[in-house]
Amino acid sequence: MTLEELNRIKQEHEKIVQVREIVASEGEKLAKETGYRKQVLVCGGTGCTSSGSKKVLDALHKSLKDNGLEDEILVVRTGCFGLCSLGPIMIVYPEGAFYSQATPEGVQRIVKEHLKEGNIVKDLLYKETVHTDGSIISLSETDFYKKQLRIALRNCGVIDPEDINEYIAVDGYQALAKALTTMTPDDVINEITASGLRGRGGGGFPTGRKWSFAKASVNDVKYVCCNADEGDPGAFMDRSILEGDPQCIIEAMAIAGYAIGAHHGFVYIRAEYPIAVQRLQIAIDQARSMGFLGKNIFGSGFDFDIEIRLGAGAFVCGEETALMTSIEGHRGEPRPRPPFPAVKGLFGKPTVLNNVETYANIAQIILKGSEWFTSMGTPTSPGTKVFALGGKITNVGLVEIPMGTTLREIIEEIGGGIPNGKKFKAAQTGGPSGGCIPAKHIDTPIDYDSLIKLGSMMGSGGMIILDEDTCMVDIAKFYLEFTVDESCGKCTPCRVGTRRLLQILDKITKGKGTMEDLDKIEELAKHMQLSSLCALGQTAPNPILSTMNYFRDEYIAHIQDKTCPAAVCKALKKYEIISDKCKGCTLCARNCPANAITGKVKTPHVINQDKCIKCGVCMNNCRFRAIEVH
Template structure:
C-alpha cells in the first residue's frame, strides 16, 4: 500500500517533513555541497569526501547534503555552511585542502572566513526571527549575480537535496498536485494554466494551457504526456540543471498535466548524455511510487499515472516533437509534417502533449500560487521568468532565471558581469544554432518571446552565448551552420542540401575566396530553407547566418572584398602589427612568439617580421596593453 492514501496524509507529511528539517537544522550544523554535473566536474566529489573525513576525524555531528546547481557554475565547487540559528554562508571555489580550516574556524568556532565567503542566504525552514545576518557579508539578494533573478523553475535548485522526496515535500513539493486532485476539476486546471499565460519554454512559446486543452479535447485513448528533455543546443544546459537539481518538480508538473488532459501514462525523453539527470529522475520516480504520488489511485483521487524514462541516443533533431515521438517508438528520429499535431495524433497515433522540462517544472507553482501570481511576473505577452545558460565570453558563466522583459544589457552586464579582459562586447546569440545573434545596438531589447523575434533573434530554449571583439561573425555563423547541417536528419531536401550548400559558401568566404554574389546566394538558399523545410530544424538553420549577415554585413564584405578578417580569426586573412605608441617594449610578445618573428630592444617598441609571422596569435593574447592590432594581410614580398 502506498504511504499516502489521501490529501490529508500529504498535508501531515508536509508538516512532519518541515518539522524534521527544522529539528535537524537546529540540532546540528548543515553543510551543503553543490553536486550537479558542474560541481562534480569541478571536484565536488573530493570536497564532500574531505568534509566527511574531517567530520569523522574530529567526531563532529553535522548533516552533509548534496544539492543541485545554484547557478554560479564558474564558482564551483560551492560549499554552504549553516550553523543552527544562523544564516547559510556560501564558500566559492572550495578545494579539499581548505576543508580543515573551514571546519575548525566556521563549524566549530563560528567564525566566518571572509576571504573565502561569497554570500549568505536565509536558513531554510528556520523561523524568521532566528535569522541573524552575518555582518559584513553580502546576502544573495545583494550579489549582482542574483539581485535581478527571480527563481521559479530553479526555486529548489541548489537549495534542497534532489535525491530526497522529503526535502521536496518540506519545500511545498506535491502540494500543487494535492490541490489539483482534491479541489480542481481537470478543466479548472487547464483554465488556470491558460490564465497564467505560460508559454512553452522549449522555445516556440506556444501557450501551454491551449496545448493542454487541445489534447484534452482530442478524441482517442489512451493519451500521453511527454516531457522533452532532449536538450541539445550548443551552449545550453538549463534542462540538465533542473532535472539534476529538482527532478520532483518535473514529475509533479507532468502528473498535473496528465490529470488535466486525461492521460494515464507519460514519458520523459532525456538525452543519454545526461547520466546524472537520468539517475536522479529514476530515483525520484521510484520515491514518488513508494509515497503513492505516482501509480494507481493517486492520493485516493481515482486518478492513476505511470511515468517512464526514455533515453535518447544522440540525435539533435529528436528535440523536434514529432522526431522525438518517433524515437520513443523506437524508430529513426525523423520528423513528419504537421498537422496532425501531436495533441491529435502523437505517440502511437494517440493524442499526446509534449512540453519542455521548464514548462512542467513551473507548473506546480502556477497551480499552487495561482495564475494571477504568475502572470504578474514578467510582461503581459510573456508572463513569468526565463531560464538562461550564460556562456561564452562572459565573466559569470552559469545558470540564471530572470523575469521576462529584462533587457539583454541587464542580463549581460548586471547578472553576467560583462565581458572579461576588458574586451568589447560584440554580439549575443540566443536560441542556439537555430536562433540568431544581436549586436551591441540591440542590447536594450527586452527579453521576451515577441521582442526577441521582432529583433531577429529568438527566445529559444535558453542558451545565451556572448562573444567579444575577437570573434569573427562569419566563423561564428559557420560554426552553427556546421552543427545544424550535420544534425539534419536528411529527410527533406531544403534542409539536407540547403545547409550543405550554404556551408560551402560560408567556407569560401572565410577562406577569402568569396564573391559579392555569394551573399545573394546565401539569402536565396535561406529563404527556400525557411519556406520549404519540414521541421523547425531546417526552417531555422539559416537564422544565425541571416542575423549575422544583417547586423554584421560589413564583416562579410571585408572578407569578400578586402580578403580581410577584422576579428583576426580566419587564417590567412589578416596580419598583426605592433602599434608603436602603445608598446613599452616589455618583451612579453617577443618571448611568446614561437617563430622568432618579433624583435626589438628592451623598453623600445618591438616590430613584427611579416615574412616570419604565421599569425598564431600568441603575441596578441599575451599583450595586455592593446599594443598589437589586427590589420589586413601584408602580402609576403619575396626578396629579389
C-alpha cells in the same frame, strides 16, 4: 497516500528546509529545533561535479568525523546554485556563508574554524558576499541574485534532489493533490490557459491551448511526454532542473495526464546527462513507492506512471515528432505536420509534449493561481525565463529572470559585465535556431515578441555573450557547422541547403567570397525557411541572416578587403612585426615552422606574408610584444 499523510510528512521535514531560507538569529533558533546545529549544502550539479565537488564532499565528511561533528552537522548535496563559474560551491546555514571554489584543503579549515569554533573563514567566501566592513550578506542580496526571480529554479540549490521528503517539505505534491481532489480536468486546463504560460522549449506556443487540443482528441489511450533532450550549444537549463528538482517534473506530468486523460508518461532525456538521469530515476522510484505515481493517486481513481527513454544525443530529436519517433524505437526523424501530436502523436495517439522548464512552472500555477503568474513578466510573455548565461561574461551560470528584464540588466548587473575591459558586441540567443542581438539593442526587454522582432528567438534559453574580439561571420559559421552535423538528412532543403550555406560561409572566411555570395545566402535561406520539413532546417539560416543584418560590414570586409576585423579567421590573419619594438633577438625566426621570418641579429625582422601559415608561433614567442595580428 492521502492528503493528511502528505501534510504530516511536510510538517516533519519543513523546518529542516526552512533553515536554508531564514538566516541570523531566527535561523539559529530554528536550526536547534531540527536537531542539527548547522547545515552544509554542497552543489552536486554537473558544473560543480566537474570542478571537483565530489572530492570536496568526501573531504567534508572525513573532516566532520575527525572533529566529532558528524551528528551535529547536516550535509546536503543539492542541485545547481547558479554561479557555475565559482564551483565547487558550499553554503553553511543558518549563517548563509557562501564558500566558492572550495577545495579539500579549504574544507578542513572551514570545519575547524567555522563549524567547530564558530568563526567564518572570510578569505574563502565569495567576495561579493563580504561587505567592506567585514560583515556577511546573504547570496540573495548579491548583484547576481537580487534581480532574479526563481520559480522554475525555486528548489535548485535548496533541497536534496534525492530525498522526496525535502520536496514535500516545500509544498511538493500539494498541487497534484489539489488538482485531483478539488479540480476537474477542465479546471486545470483553464487555469494553465489563464496563466498565459508559453512553452519554454523554443517556439513559445501557449501551454494551455496545447493541453486543450489533446483533451479534445477522443481516444482510448493518450500520452504525456517531457522533452529533456536539450541539445543547444551552451544550454544546460533543463539538465540543471532535473539534477536539482526532479520531483517537480513528475508532479507536473501527472497533472498534465489528469488534465488531458492520459495515464502514461515518458521523459526523453539524452544519455549524456548521467547525473540527471540517475536522479530522475531515483525520483520516479520514490514517487511510485509513496503513491504519487501508480494506481488510484490520492484516492481519486486516477492512474498515472512515468518511464524514462534515453536519447543518443541527436539534436534533431529535440523536435517533437522526431522525439516521439525515437521513443517508438525508430530512427529519430521528424514527421510532416499536420496531424499535430495533440491529435496523432506517440504511437499514433494524442500526446502532450512540453519541455522540462515548462513543466517546472505547472505546480506553482496550480497552487498559487493564474493571477499570481500573470503578475510577473509582460502581458504577452508572463512569468520568468531561465537562461544559461555563457561566453564573454564574468558570471557564467544559470539565471532566472522575469520576462521583460532588459539585456543590459542581464549583462551588466546579473552577469557582472564583460571581463578584461572589453566592449559588449552582441548576445546570441536561441542557439542554432536563433540570432544575434547587437549592442545598440542592449536595452531591449527580453520576451518572446521582442526577440522575434530583432530577428532572434527565445529558444530553450541559451544566451551567449560576445565581445569586441568576436568575428560575427565566424559565429554564424560555427552554428551552421553544428546544424550540418545534426541534420537528420530526411528532407533535401535541410540536408543540401545547410551544407551549401556552410560552403559559402567557409569561402567568405577564407577571403575567397564575392558580393554575389551574400545574395545567394539570402535566396537559399528563404527556400529553406519555406520548404524544410521541421524547425531545424527552417531556422538554420537564422544565425547567418541576423549577423548579415546587423554586421554586414564584417561580411563586406571579409569579401572586399580580405580582412577579418576581429582577427579571428585564420586565413585572413596578417602577422606583422613592429620595427620600433623588434630587438632582433631572432627568437621568432628560429621558431617559425614555415621559415617565413627573415632578418639579422639586432635588426628588425620581417614576415614574408606569402610564406606565413598564420600559426601564431612567432607572436607567442616574442618577448617584446613586437608582433601584432590584424
